[in-house]
Amino acid sequence: xxxxxxxxxFEWVGSGVPHQIRAYANDVVAPVLRVLEQPxxxxxxxxxxxxxxxxxxxxxxxxRDENDRLRQWREAAMQLSRENxxxxxxxxxxxxxxxxxxxxxxxxxxxxxxxxxxxxxAGSADDVKRGSPVVDETGVVGRVIQVGRWTSRVxxxxxxxxxxxVRLERTGDLAIAEGQxxxxxxxxxxxxxxxxxxxxxxxxxxxxGAFPPDLPVARVVDVVDDFVLLEPLGLLGKLxxxxxxxxxxxxEEATQPEAPGEGN
Amino acid sequence: xxxxxxxxxxxxxxxxxxxxIACFVMVILMMLPLGTGAANIAMPNLVLIGVFYWLSSxxxxxxxxxxxxxxxxxxxxxxxxxxxxxxLLLLTRLFVLNQLKHYKGRSRLVHWVxxxxxxxxLYLLSWLLISLVYGTMLPPEPLAxxxxxxxxxxxxxxxxxxxxxxxxx
Numbered sequence: 001x002x003x004x005x006x007x008x009x010f011e012w013v014g015s016g017v018p019h020q021i022r023a024y025a026n027d028v029v030a031p032v033l034r035v036l037e038q039p040x041x042x043x044x045x046x047x048x049x050x051x052x053x054x055x056x057x058x059x060x061x062x063x064r065d066e067n068d069r070l071r072q073w074r075e076a077a078m079q080l081s082r083e084n085x086x087x088x089x090x091x092x093x094x095x096x097x098x099x100x101x102x103x104x105x106x107x108x109x110x111x112x113x114x115x116x117x118x119x120x121x122a123g124s125a126d127d128v129k130r131g132s133p134v135v136d137e138t139g140v141v142g143r144v145i146q147v148g149r150w151t152s153r154v155x156x157x158x159x160x161x162x163x164x165x166v167r168l169e170r171t172g173d174l175a176i177a178e179g180q181x182x183x184x185x186x187x188x189x190x191x192x193x194x195x196x197x198x199x200x201x202x203x204x205x206x207x208x209g210a211f212p213p214d215l216p217v218a219r220v221v222d223v224v225d226d227f228v229l230l231e232p233l234g235l236l237g238k239l240x241x242x243x244x245x246x247x248x249x250x251x252e253e254a255t256q257p258e259a260p261g262e263g264n
Numbered sequence: 265x266x267x268x269x270x271x272x273x274x275x276x277x278x279x280x281x282x283x284x285i286a287c288f289v290m291v292i293l294m295m296l297p298l299g300t301g302a303a304n305i306a307m308p309n310l311v312l313i314g315v316f317y318w319l320s321s322x323x324x325x326x327x328x329x330x331x332x333x334x335x336x337x338x339x340x341x342x343x344x345x346x347x348x349x350x351x352l353l354l355l356t357r358l359f360v361l362n363q364l365k366h367y368k369g370r371s372r373l374v375h376w377v378x379x380x381x382x383x384x385x386l387y388l389l390s391w392l393l394i395s396l397v398y399g400t401m402l403p404p405e406p407l408a409x410x411x412x413x414x415x416x417x418x419x420x421x422x423x424x425x426x427x428x429x430x431x432x433x
Contacts, residue, residue, distance in 0.1 A: 001351070001354050003332065003347075003350070004332065004335065004347040004350035004351045004354060005347065005351065006347070007339075007345075007346040007347030007350065008345060008346070008347035008348065008351065008393060008397065009347075010346070010347075011345040011346055011347065011397045012396060012397050021340075022340060022343060025340045025341060026341065029292065029295065029341055032292055033292065033295060033296060036292065036293075036296055037296060037297065040296060040297075040298060106297050107297070108295040108296060108297060108341075109295060109296070109297050109307070110295065110341065110342045110343040110344075112309075112342055112344050112410070113406040113407045113409070113410045114344070114394050114398075114402055114406065114407070115343060115344065117343055118297065119295070146343075153343060160398075160402065180403075181402070181403065181406055182403075182405075182406070239297070
């Protein structure tokens with residue numbers, strides 16, 4: 001009991017178990033999780049297949065329509081992309097594409113009731129670094145907080161410690177998307193007088209250097225006076241495959257002004 | 265002399281380690297992305313259920329050391345403040361050892377009610393401890409939801425552990 005209280009005290013004063021020990025502990029349990037998740041994924045996929053059989057005709061029709069629309073969009077996007085490349089080349093603007101460091105599966109969850117984090121099956125062996133942004137096919141999921149050799153822990157957007165600098169897509173105004181340990185995020189520090197509407201999308205602003213700009217983050221679902229609630233665009237409720245981006249977060253010292261006398 | 269130093273679990277052979285192994289499997293199960301992958305609130309605290317069950321049925325096979333080890337790995341792997349689950353599981357053992365005489369041999373329903381009351385107290389304590397560690401009062405709703413799910417899960421999980429007990433011990 002004394003050991004337990006001592007450990008809790010260390011956590012309280014901020015000198016808990018170093019991240020690296022936790023990260024390597026995750027490496028130890030990862031092979032077991034990988035084996036156990038196989039039958040679970042198979043059962044989940046089977047259930048989804050059974051549930052989907054009755055809707056297959058309707059879904060087929062919807063997909064055909066969507067496919068036609070997407071083809072038109074693809075043509076327009078390719079044309080815009082070519083034009084964008086040409087203009088960037090003319091203006092000597094550097095490219096903004098961030099390559100993926102690793103694409104991997106979610107193999108575990110953690111945090112109990114008070115933390116929203118997941119364990120993914122890629123670590124330093126796959127060039128994953130602490131602070132790397134993590135996305136799925138629809139938007140930002142979170143960022144890496146612990147890196148082991150073969151596993152990493154990702155702090156999700158919904159965690160109470162998560163704060164992402166965002167930009168309102170419609171107006172360009174800056175704010176912060178803050179986790180609340182619930183399924184929805186809260187938009188904070190939005191400038192006074194900005195009209196937010198339900199359905200507005202928020203993208204990463206790139207400020208602070210933790211996330212590259214223009215990644216889809218969330219959509220406004222409720223506006224009550226100054227209280228704006230956001231729904232994450234990433235499928236946090238059913239994460240499977242995620243992509244860790246090879247984006248180098250700006251080191252803290254680089255964002256701080258130089259002390260007098262230290263510069264050249 | 266050596267026999268006196270051996271843990272009581274060892275004197276039962278493999279069967280003596282079944283409770284610890286079963287609880288260890290539950291630690292792993294709690295880490296799996298079941299159901300709502302990211303929102304682990306929906307996962308009951310299987311280890312708490314397991315430890316209470318084994319303490320109520322075979323307390324000698326779930327000593328303080330086993331509770332501490334289970335709590336340690338749960339804290340480490342679930343990435344919660346170190347010591348939190350250790351405290352909760354050790355308090356569970358302390359509670360059961362003091363109160364078992366009052367409910368031993370009673371119906372499963374009584375065990376269930378006692379577990380619900382005990383786990384309520386433990387979740388309340390964990391809310392206070394985590395709030396203290398994080399330095400802010402966290403919203404109690406997620407923990408209340410997890411308590412309800414854990415309390416309701418006691419019956420089915422206890423049933424499975426009862427089957428295991430009959431088969432392995």
